[in-house]
Amino acid sequence: MIIKKDYKISTVVRILVNTMKISFLAIGLFLTTTLAQPVPTQYFSIGQKDSLYYLLTDKALFKFYSHEASGEFFLTNYIEKDFSSSTRLALNDQHLFLTIGDTIYIYSNSDAWDLTFEGVFVPEYPVTSVRGFGPYFFIRSGNIYKLLKTENGTVTTVEDTLFTQPPNNNYVHLTYPYVVLGCTAYKYVEGFDFYPVQGISGCGTNVNTGLTGNKLVHYFYWYPPEPPLISILYINIIEEPYFPHFEYDNWGINVSQIHTMYGYLITKENLYYFVSINIVLTKDAGVAYIPSESDITNITDYYIFLLGDSLHFSKWYAGSTFYPFTWTDLSSIQETNEQIHSFSLSQNYPNPFNPTTTITYEIPYREQVTLKVFNTLGQEVTTLVDEEKSQGRHKIEFDASGLSSGVYFYVLSTSDFVESKKMILMR
Numbered sequence: 001m002i003i004k005k006d007y008k009i010s011t012v013v014r015i016l017v018n019t020m021k022i023s024f025l026a027i028g029l030f031l032t033t034t035l036a037q038p039v040p041t042q043y044f045s046i047g048q049k050d051s052l053y054y055l056l057t058d059k060a061l062f063k064f065y066s067h068e069a070s071g072e073f074f075l076t077n078y079i080e081k082d083f084s085s086s087t088r089l090a091l092n093d094q095h096l097f098l099t100i101g102d103t104i105y106i107y108s109n110s111d112a113w114d115l116t117f118e119g120v121f122v123p124e125y126p127v128t129s130v131r132g133f134g135p136y137f138f139i140r141s142g143n144i145y146k147l148l149k150t151e152n153g154t155v156t157t158v159e160d161t162l163f164t165q166p167p168n169n170n171y172v173h174l175t176y177p178y179v180v181l182g183c184t185a186y187k188y189v190e191g192f193d194f195y196p197v198q199g200i201s202g203c204g205t206n207v208n209t210g211l212t213g214n215k216l217v218h219y220f221y222w223y224p225p226e227p228p229l230i231s232i233l234y235i236n237i238i239e240e241p242y243f244p245h246f247e248y249d250n251w252g253i254n255v256s257q258i259h260t261m262y263g264y265l266i267t268k269e270n271l272y273y274f275v276s277i278n279i280v281l282t283k284d285a286g287v288a289y290i291p292s293e294s295d296i297t298n299i300t301d302y303y304i305f306l307l308g309d310s311l312h313f314s315k316w317y318a319g320s321t322f323y324p325f326t327w328t329d330l331s332s333i334q335e336t337n338e339q340i341h342s343f344s345l346s347q348n349y350p351n352p353f354n355p356t357t358t359i360t361y362e363i364p365y366r367e368q369v370t371l372k373v374f375n376t377l378g379q380e381v382t383t384l385v386d387e388e389k390s391q392g393r394h395k396i397e398f399d400a401s402g403l404s405s406g407v408y409f410y411v412l413s414t415s416d417f418v419e420s421k422k423m424i425l426m427r
Helices: 009-036
Strands: 043-049 052-057 060-065 074-080 088-091 095-100 103-108 116-121 129-133 136-141 144-151 154-164 173-175 178-181 184-189 193-199 207-212 215-222 230-237 245-248 265-267 271-274 279-282 287-289 296-299 303-307 312-315 356-363 367-374 380-389 392-399 406-413 418-425
Touching (some): 271 296, 380 392
Antiparallel strands (some): 088 095, 144 154, 173 178, 207 215, 296 303, 367 380, 406 418
């Protein structure tokens, strides 16, 4: 995009020189920040909450932003610490929980940048697992599930004995406010316990179930005399007050190699990981990936991850096409008191966005600053900043609630500097 503005030749030259300096400075800052970060040698697990991804390694817990299956990952924060494969990661709406032994380390997780340590919780009972559940979290102790919540760093018990773990070949699935327990899906209402909302037809010894959002997925085995094993996948939509039932009779799965006959089903928005028969399917019943016995496989809404001494990922629709995991470093773009020596305009975050995004810029001395947003026709949409600003790093949030989807440009200008960047509003 070209923004028309009158400049003297000397000013234009100065801007070009400054731009080159900024580019080299940005490259140097990126390399310095990247090299200063801990370098993992083992990758243990991946957690996901909406567009945020959490990578647990032996050297640190990394926090990334990635928009759907773009394949681009942006590092926003990390916690440097020595972890092991026994460390467990759990997420709820506002907090991140790291379980090491029977100790639970609690971090606030209010936005894309936040990983603020809030405190430590040590239960008076052994902890089998910790799992997020909307604004709450579950602790499993033995076969008993307890429901807790965190407020201002303090953990309180909401329900002391909410339910017990069913037989070993059944897995409890939690997607707030629903829980699948045995052959029934329940809904939780605080103060009223659970109430049943959906029975699982055909439920029995050979049925496994998964839950994501309001979609309940279950399947059962048919045992022919010899492999291949054939399974049929059923879909229930948990949507009150109606609970329609869909049968996908053409979702037969023919698997030539069976690693184990029992296990559980992990369900995500676009992927199903049938752990019991060791296969990853897409939402349209296509085979996405068949892990080998040596693969450490995690799935999220949009990616399949292979972990271990290296890290690779595949997009959910791309089958077994894997790429090395790389990222762009945004973790240094935060408010600091460091001395700023040059002008800089950063890429907005998140991008694409809906409906708000944050724009960050730096100025080396007190200066009159304007920051404007334009559409693709060059028409001004809004002025975000038009005032004198002090030296340093500044952030401003752009709310595009009243705008339609599409490409927009934001332009930062001072007496000696002008730069524009593109952003995408996606509804």
